[in-house]
Amino acid sequence: MTSSLFSRPAWTGIVVCAAVLAVLPILNLSFAPGHALHVSGYTVALVGKFMCYAMAALALDLVWGYTGILSLGHGVFFALGGYAHGMYLMRAIGKDGVYQSDLPDFMVFLDWKAYPWFWSFTDNFWYAMALVVLVPGVLAFVFGYFAFRSRIKGVYFSIITQAMTFAFMLLFFRNNTGFGGNNGFTDFKRILGFSITEPGTKAALYLVTLAALFGALLLCRWIVTSKLGRVLQGVRDSESRLMFIGYNPLWFKLFVWTLSAVLCGIAGALYVPQVGIINPSEMSPGNSIEMVIWAAIGGRGSLLGPIIGAFSVNGLKSWFTAAFPDLWLYALGLIFILVTLFMPQGIVGLTRKFQKTREAA
Numbered sequence: 001m002t003s004s005l006f007s008r009p010a011w012t013g014i015v016v017c018a019a020v021l022a023v024l025p026i027l028n029l030s031f032a033p034g035h036a037l038h039v040s041g042y043t044v045a046l047v048g049k050f051m052c053y054a055m056a057a058l059a060l061d062l063v064w065g066y067t068g069i070l071s072l073g074h075g076v077f078f079a080l081g082g083y084a085h086g087m088y089l090m091r092a093i094g095k096d097g098v099y100q101s102d103l104p105d106f107m108v109f110l111d112w113k114a115y116p117w118f119w120s121f122t123d124n125f126w127y128a129m130a131l132v133v134l135v136p137g138v139l140a141f142v143f144g145y146f147a148f149r150s151r152i153k154g155v156y157f158s159i160i161t162q163a164m165t166f167a168f169m170l171l172f173f174r175n176n177t178g179f180g181g182n183n184g185f186t187d188f189k190r191i192l193g194f195s196i197t198e199p200g201t202k203a204a205l206y207l208v209t210l211a212a213l214f215g216a217l218l219l220c221r222w223i224v225t226s227k228l229g230r231v232l233q234g235v236r237d238s239e240s241r242l243m244f245i246g247y248n249p250l251w252f253k254l255f256v257w258t259l260s261a262v263l264c265g266i267a268g269a270l271y272v273p274q275v276g277i278i279n280p281s282e283m284s285p286g287n288s289i290e291m292v293i294w295a296a297i298g299g300r301g302s303l304l305g306p307i308i309g310a311f312s313v314n315g316l317k318s319w320f321t322a323a324f325p326d327l328w329l330y331a332l333g334l335i336f337i338l339v340t341l342f343m344p345q346g347i348v349g350l351t352r353k354f355q356k357t358r359e360a361a
Contacts, residue, residue, distance in 0.1 A: 010304070014217075021047065021210055025203035041199060045274055048206040050314050052271035055213045057294040057306035058220060059263035064292070065301030066224050067256050068236030069153075073161030074264050075288035076168045077136040081265025082278040083172075084135050086185035087119060088128035089196075089273060093189045105187075106180045116178040125192055132269040133262050140261030141254065148253045153239075162285050169283035184279025191273055202274070209270045213307070216263050220303050223256075232256055293332065297339050299346030308347050 024039050024047060031038040056078050063069040090104045099108040103115065121127045143164065147157060175181040194201045223229050234242040235249050242249055272278045281287075290313075298309020313332070320328045343349055 014304075018210065018214055021051070022207065025206045029199055029203055041202060044202060044206055046318065048202075048209050048274045049271060050311050051206075051209045051213050052267045052274070053291075053294065053314055054307040054310040055209075055216050055267035055270075056264050057291055057298070057310040058213075058216055058303060059260040059267065060291050061295050061300055061303060061306040062220050062223070062263075063256055063260045064295060065303075065306075066229065066236060067232045067253060068239075069253065069257065070155075070158045070292070071161045071257075071260075072158045072285065072288050072292065073163075073165040074260070074291050075285070076165040076283050077140060077261040077264035078268035078271070078287075079168075079172075079278065079280070079282040080136045080139065081132045081268030082272040082282060083179060083185070083268075084128055084131035084265070085269035085272050086188075086278045087122040087131070088125055089188040089191060090185050091119075091123040092191065093187070096189050097187070104180070104185075106175075106183065107178070110175055112178075119178065129269070132265050136261040136265035136268075137258050140258045144254045144257040145250075148250050148257075162288065165283050165288055166285050169280045169285075172280035172283060180279070182280060184277060185272075186277040186279075188273060188276060196273055196276075205270070205274050209274070212266060212270060216266075217303060217307070223259075224303065228252070290332075293336050295346075297335065297343075297346050299348030302346075302348045305346050305348040312347065 025044050027037050027039040028041060028044050033040070056074065059077075060071060060074050063071055093104065095102065097105045097108075099105055101108045103112060107115075122131070147160065152160065171177060172179050172184075173182050179185075188196050190196055191201065191205075194204075196202075224232070231242070231247060231252050234247070235252060239249050268278075268282070294309040294313050295306040296309070297313055298307065299305025313335075316335075317328060317332070320331055324331075339346060345352065
């Protein structure tokens with residue numbers, strides 16, 4: 001499936017879609033509101049958010065679709081990347097907060113006198129970006145090492161990943177952890193000295209997100225089409241047979257699991273300045289389950305499928321929650337059931353069937 005989806009026509013479609021997405025912020029900046037070609041700032045921010053979700057779904061597909069590791073805890077990696085970037089954004093507010101203090105407003109409200117030790121150096125952008133990669137990466141490596149060494153797999157692994165994200169959510173909800181409690185981080189002012197509300201800054205964040213998504217897609221494609229990718233698919237299809245011919249699955253699983261967490265963290269870091277808030281609700285088990293649904297609806301084990309699924313499901317969610325706000329969860333559940341029963345290979349499966357039918361004709 002991967003080779004057919006990355007054929008010349010598929011690459012042409014990818015490049016065209018990327019070009020169309022890249023034009024949106026340009027139209028927003030070039031034309032005034034009311035002009036036929038103007039794209040609203042809301043639309044640019046919404047599509048930027050969808051691209052962050054698509055990158056998270058792509059990261060999940062790398063471990064689930066190609067390695068057979070179903071994670072129900074990728075939301076915690078997404079949120080940790082967001083919190084790492086959010087710490088820098090909160091430090092960049094300076095004395096422009098409500099209390100006009102060097103400390104964030106929530107720390108002043110809770111009568112904190114100084115930053116906790118883990119906030120040290122977070123006023124440096126590049127240090128914060130290092131945290132975006134290292135925090136989810138180290139957590140994934142440590143968690144994965146003990147889980148994979150103990151040969152925990154299948155539904156048991158899925159359950160403990162969900163327990164992990166639930167535990168982190170409860171921890172971050174506490175005010176005394178230094179992460180803003182249930183309100184989290186918000187009211188950001190600047191990034192690298194630029195006003196975060198300026199259309200030009202938003203356009204730059206959008207284009208960086210598009211570049212990151214495209215880069216992640218290329219990286220994942222290189223991995224799954226290499227010898228490493230064949231070993232990962234061997235882990236998925238028959239781990240015991242792979243061990244019999246001399247491979248140790250531990251390090252392969254640990255590598256792809258850690259890489260997937262890092263990609264999720266980067267997606268979360270790009271998500272925060274565009275949405276303008278990060279709080280513990282991003283770690284809820286429901287968010288991680290939604291990532292699985294995006295991948296399943298789009299077509300897991302295809303790389304492009306999760307991206308298509310993330311855009312499709314979240315686009316439908318944006319419309320549905322506005323038109324029928326109380327019925328979205330029922331609609332999402334129904335869609336997932338119908339896809340599971342009638343489209344087990346997701347949206348890309350339909351594409352594959354269409355290609356075979358056309359070739360047969």
